Amino acid sequence: MPGPGFCGLSPLRVFPSVFVVAALLGLLPVLRSHGLQNTVTSKVSTMGLYIGPGEGDVTSAPPEVKQEVHPMTNHSGTPHMKTRKAFPVLGIDYPHVRTPFEVSLWILLACLMKLGFHVIPTISSIVPESCLLIVVGLLVGGLIKGVGESPPILESKIFFLFLLPPIILDAGYFLPLRPFTENLGTILIFAVVGTLWNAFFLGGLMYAVCLVGEPPINEIGLLDNLLFGSIISAVDPVAVLAVFEEIHINELLHILVFGESLLNDAVTVVLYHLFEEFAGIDHVTFFDIVLGFLSFFVVSLGGVFVGVVYGITAAFTSRFTSHIRVIEPLFVFLYSYMAYLSAELFHLSGIMALIASGVMMRPYVEANISHKSHTTIKYFLKMWSSISETLIFIFLGVSTVAGSHHWNWTFVISTLLFCLIARVLGVLGLTWFINKFRIVKLTPKDQFIIAYGGLRGAIAFSLGYLLDVTHFPMRELFLTAIITVIFFTVFVQGMTIRPLVDLLAVKKKQESKRSINEEIHTQFLDHLLTGIEDICGHYGHHHWKDKLNRFNKKYVKKCLIAGERSNEPQLIAFYHKMEMKQAIELVESGAMGKIPPAVSTVSMQNIHPKGLPSERILPALSKDKEEEIRKILRNNLQKTRQRLKSYNRHTLVADPFEEAWNQMLLRRQKVRQLEQKINNYLTVPAHKLDSPTMSRARIGSDPLAYEPKPDSENLPIITIDPASPQSPESVDLVNEELKGKDSVLEEEEDDDPGLMMHPKEPSSPGTDDVFTPGPGDSPSTQRMLRCLSDPGPRPEPGEGEPFIPKGQ
Amino acid sequence: MGSSQSMSEEVRELVSKTGFSSDQIEQLHRRFKQLSGNQLTIRTRRTQLTWMATRQSSWAFNHSSLQTDMFTSKENFNNIPDLELNPIRSKIIRAFFDNRNLRKAPNGLADEINFEDFLTIMSYFRPIETNMDEEQLEHCRKEKLRFLFHMYDSDSDGRITLEEYRNVVEELLSGNPHIEKESARSIADGAMMEAASVCVGQMQPDQVYEGITFDDFLKIWQGIDIETKMHVRFLNMETIALCH
Numbered sequence A: 001m002p003g004p005g006f007c008g009l010s011p012l013r014v015f016p017s018v019f020v021v022a023a024l025l026g027l028l029p030v031l032r033s034h035g036l037q038n039t040v041t042s043k044v045s046t047m048g049l050y051i052g053p054g055e056g057d058v059t060s061a062p063p064e065v066k067q068e069v070h071p072m073t074n075h076s077g078t079p080h081m082k083t084r085k086a087f088p089v090l091g092i093d094y095p096h097v098r099t100p101f102e103v104s105l106w107i108l109l110a111c112l113m114k115l116g117f118h119v120i121p122t123i124s125s126i127v128p129e130s131c132l133l134i135v136v137g138l139l140v141g142g143l144i145k146g147v148g149e150s151p152p153i154l155e156s157k158i159f160f161l162f163l164l165p166p167i168i169l170d171a172g173y174f175l176p177l178r179p180f181t182e183n184l185g186t187i188l189i190f191a192v193v194g195t196l197w198n199a200f201f202l203g204g205l206m207y208a209v210c211l212v213g214e215p216p217i218n219e220i221g222l223l224d225n226l227l228f229g230s231i232i233s234a235v236d237p238v239a240v241l242a243v244f245e246e247i248h249i250n251e252l253l254h255i256l257v258f259g260e261s262l263l264n265d266a267v268t269v270v271l272y273h274l275f276e277e278f279a280g281i282d283h284v285t286f287f288d289i290v291l292g293f294l295s296f297f298v299v300s301l302g303g304v305f306v307g308v309v310y311g312i313t314a315a316f317t318s319r320f321t322s323h324i325r326v327i328e329p330l331f332v333f334l335y336s337y338m339a340y341l342s343a344e345l346f347h348l349s350g351i352m353a354l355i356a357s358g359v360m361m362r363p364y365v366e367a368n369i370s371h372k373s374h375t376t377i378k379y380f381l382k383m384w385s386s387i388s389e390t391l392i393f394i395f396l397g398v399s400t401v402a403g404s405h406h407w408n409w410t411f412v413i414s415t416l417l418f419c420l421i422a423r424v425l426g427v428l429g430l431t432w433f434i435n436k437f438r439i440v441k442l443t444p445k446d447q448f449i450i451a452y453g454g455l456r457g458a459i460a461f462s463l464g465y466l467l468d469v470t471h472f473p474m475r476e477l478f479l480t481a482i483i484t485v486i487f488f489t490v491f492v493q494g495m496t497i498r499p500l501v502d503l504l505a506v507k508k509k510q511e512s513k514r515s516i517n518e519e520i521h522t523q524f525l526d527h528l529l530t531g532i533e534d535i536c537g538h539y540g541h542h543h544w545k546d547k548l549n550r551f552n553k554k555y556v557k558k559c560l561i562a563g564e565r566s567n568e569p570q571l572i573a574f575y576h577k578m579e580m581k582q583a584i585e586l587v588e589s590g591a592m593g594k595i596p597p598a599v600s601t602v603s604m605q606n607i608h609p610k611g612l613p614s615e616r617i618l619p620a621l622s623k624d625k626e627e628e629i630r631k632i633l634r635n636n637l638q639k640t641r642q643r644l645k646s647y648n649r650h651t652l653v654a655d656p657f658e659e660a661w662n663q664m665l666l667r668r669q670k671v672r673q674l675e676q677k678i679n680n681y682l683t684v685p686a687h688k689l690d691s692p693t694m695s696r697a698r699i700g701s702d703p704l705a706y707e708p709k710p711d712s713e714n715l716p717i718i719t720i721d722p723a724s725p726q727s728p729e730s731v732d733l734v735n736e737e738l739k740g741k742d743s744v745l746e747e748e749e750d751d752d753p754g755l756m757m758h759p760k761e762p763s764s765p766g767t768d769d770v771f772t773p774g775p776g777d778s779p780s781t782q783r784m785l786r787c788l789s790d791p792g793p794r795p796e797p798g799e800g801e802p803f804i805p806k807g808q
Numbered sequence B: 001m002g003s004s005q006s007m008s009e010e011v012r013e014l015v016s017k018t019g020f021s022s023d024q025i026e027q028l029h030r031r032f033k034q035l036s037g038n039q040l041t042i043r044t045r046r047t048q049l050t051w052m053a054t055r056q057s058s059w060a061f062n063h064s065s066l067q068t069d070m071f072t073s074k075e076n077f078n079n080i081p082d083l084e085l086n087p088i089r090s091k092i093i094r095a096f097f098d099n100r101n102l103r104k105a106p107n108g109l110a111d112e113i114n115f116e117d118f119l120t121i122m123s124y125f126r127p128i129e130t131n132m133d134e135e136q137l138e139h140c141r142k143e144k145l146r147f148l149f150h151m152y153d154s155d156s157d158g159r160i161t162l163e164e165y166r167n168v169v170e171e172l173l174s175g176n177p178h179i180e181k182e183s184a185r186s187i188a189d190g191a192m193m194e195a196a197s198v199c200v201g202q203m204q205p206d207q208v209y210e211g212i213t214f215d216d217f218l219k220i221w222q223g224i225d226i227e228t229k230m231h232v233r234f235l236n237m238e239t240i241a242l243c244h
Helices: A011-037 A042-057 A061-081 A094-119 A121-126 A129-146 A156-173 A177-182 A184-212 A222-233 A237-247 A251-280 A286-318 A325-345 A350-368 A371-402 A409-434 A444-452 A458-466 A475-504 A516-535 A541-560 A563-567 A570-592 A623-651 A656-681 A692-701 A740-747 A765-769 B008-018 B022-036 B051-056 B075-079 B089-097 B115-123 B134-152 B162-175 B181-199 B214-223
Strands: A704-707 A717-719 B041-043 B112-114
Touching: A094 A121, A094 A129, A094 A371, A121 A129, A129 A237, A129 A371, A129 A475, A156 A237, A156 A251, A156 A325, A156 A350, A156 A371, A156 A458, A177 A184, A177 A251, A184 A222, A184 A251, A184 A409, A222 A251, A222 A409, A222 A458, A222 A475, A237 A251, A237 A371, A237 A458, A237 A475, A251 A286, A251 A350, A251 A444, A251 A458, A286 A325, A286 A350, A286 A541, A325 A350, A325 A371, A350 A541, A371 A458, A371 A475, A409 A444, A409 A475, A444 A475, A458 A475, A516 A541, A516 A570, A516 B089, A516 B134, A516 B162, A516 B181, A516 B214, A570 B181, B008 B022, B008 B115, B022 B115, B089 B115, B089 B134, B089 B162, B112 B115, B134 B162, B134 B214, B162 B181, B181 B214
Parallel strands: none
Antiparallel strands: A704 A717, B041 B112
């Protein structure tokens, strides 16, 4: 079927299905009241509870849908009966828009559902979202069927070509590389040996069941059973992600289960194609089996190779995009997608290719692209993957209702049973083996979670759906069994895993922000361990990692990263990221007029004892002086703004207008706040500067600083930081290092040097924010003045998202 | 002790002292002999010869290289080619001679270490055992962190002062010639402020945070499972590092 037709319906049958969606949406209030009044069945009542308020509370979104849908259905009914050409221009041409219309409608439905779940916090804390979505899918499918239509089925083509890649790319691009590489051996063993074991154990046992079974199933041969086993045995990344994201399990377990689900794709692909091929031919020779074994390496390594090639190409391309920032994110998406498609083209593992390309390109791309592009990439990936995930689960539900089923108790129940047994045995056996080599052993608790986290999902379903009915007459039986296993794992295991994690007191993920200290210590530890390995003459992990880093720094980075940043050590890059993030946070909190919750009051003078508090004098500002300061400030702010704006227009390629306008608003708001707060800003600086951080910190902590001149002149220098949301006594330390825009500007962005607040340069824009009442202050006494929370100089930080992705 | 001839009795003693297995001790002893040139101790001598001399002596071990030394590092360790590239090389070598780590004295540096001392240092890098209980784990964690802390706290005053911290960061970044001291310092300053805010919280403007104490250090490391990170595999050592 060409094109992304979501449902395989003929045009004529489409209108009712559209109507059904409309009806469903219209039905929601009814459902809700139903659910609230009498608890019919538990499923329906939960449905009513979460959909109802979700739909109802979400202001105007649902009515819009109805408006969209109803006219269409109403009109669509009429023109067929009437004669044509009643109006020469106006007419209904639904087939013309059908596909995109339906696709959008489904996506809209998915989004609204997702929205609904998050409006009600109690439900989503008990039941995983994936379960709820499947239930929604079941209901939608049931409704469609109830109106006498055949509901759409999750087409394998759409699933593999459009729905799966975003999820995998998101996972690959934001893969926590460190734990992944540290546990790569374990993950590989689970993914390869574990999946093989599952497939053959299950296939073999199912064959035995079929042999002794009743007529309908005893025709299933060994190959068919093995094929079935290989389909059902692979842990599904989509399902695992959906559940594990919610339970916040510790990093090690998360990466073990999730990594396994990603890497077992190669095994699944090989086994699937192999058995499918074997089923078509008459007899399988030993040679075929050897070839099949070899093809495993070809598929997995080939996939990785394709991914790496595309990843490097993407990194190399991003080196030259500094003038066309707008399309930077597209390169990342397109190259990754191309990697996936190219791998699929040769029946290689597309998932491996996607992961490899994401992992490969990320460090270099991130160094090359702008901060904005990075945010765009992040948001797009997250958006796409979450929508894909939602759609996948909904369609899983719909397809369950839609597909024709062949329920056979013996087959289904034994499948489920053997699936669980195979998983448990596999994990136990493999951990016993792996623990011999691991330094950090896997405890029984870990093993339990790994076994229990082996969720099956839509990949298995789609693979089963792909089977050819002519070769596999038992396809429907297979699909039924697959769906049962999926539902069991997603519902039973997915719902109980959270209480079990709590019950077993499995270590959870520490929700700590990555701090500079941590980064320094981690790097220090890395070097230390490398050193110790060298001293005891052992060429271990750290040794090779160090070698690889050196190689990377020496050659690869030079080729793939443009300009200065190729020389930037990780620590500095990390520091810049932190600065940026904190600056953004500060601007945000400033704009919100709130002091951030984690207020701490440490400033540079606290840690650096050189400066003596005795130098401090308390300022005594009269009311009219205050008024004066305020006025000057306001004027200066506006002037700065204007100049920056015009400057932007000439130098920045990214569209500055919107940003400038927003910042103008922001600025105005801040000035207003300033007027309320100005009294709080009076304090005194203590000492001379040493480093940029210190100076920044001091200014951060003393937004309004009075410094007596060293000579006889008593005129103080007043520095005012108009936008700092803190009071002088309590300065958020986080914000303190907010060199933020300043240093970032200085050190990484060379394309807008004019925007920097240069220290020690009286004529620089930085002095705009300085109020110097005395005419006699010389440049030498001027301290480095930077407007800390001034969003002006930095056109970038529009978004308030932390720069560093959570997954790291 | 540490003599290369009769090990068996001493090995048993060392096993109980350091927790290494006898295999590991044997491996490490072979390595130790290599490093010390079959001497009983690895020595430190602060001769101040030039960089060139170190280079000329090449990586191959010979006695002339005993005479060549950078001025703070310890001569025997200088023969390890891979260590040469390590940015915190001098801190690592220093840690081996640190009396605090050797549990001999509260401060100062030892002039030479024998095999037992070498093992003592190495035992900081032993992985945790599976059968450890909470208390032992905590102890192990503290020991490891203390070792790290001593590496940072170069003047043994129980605090990592700002100067010491800056020094650490500068050394970390020293592998890169393009970095100015300025940025290293600002990173250290930022980290120090962060540490102060984590450890002290609210501070008055005239209050002074003198440095990170060991307790503060523990607090900073809270988020990281050091016991699962700071370890080295001691078996299967290859002895080609010296003879390249």
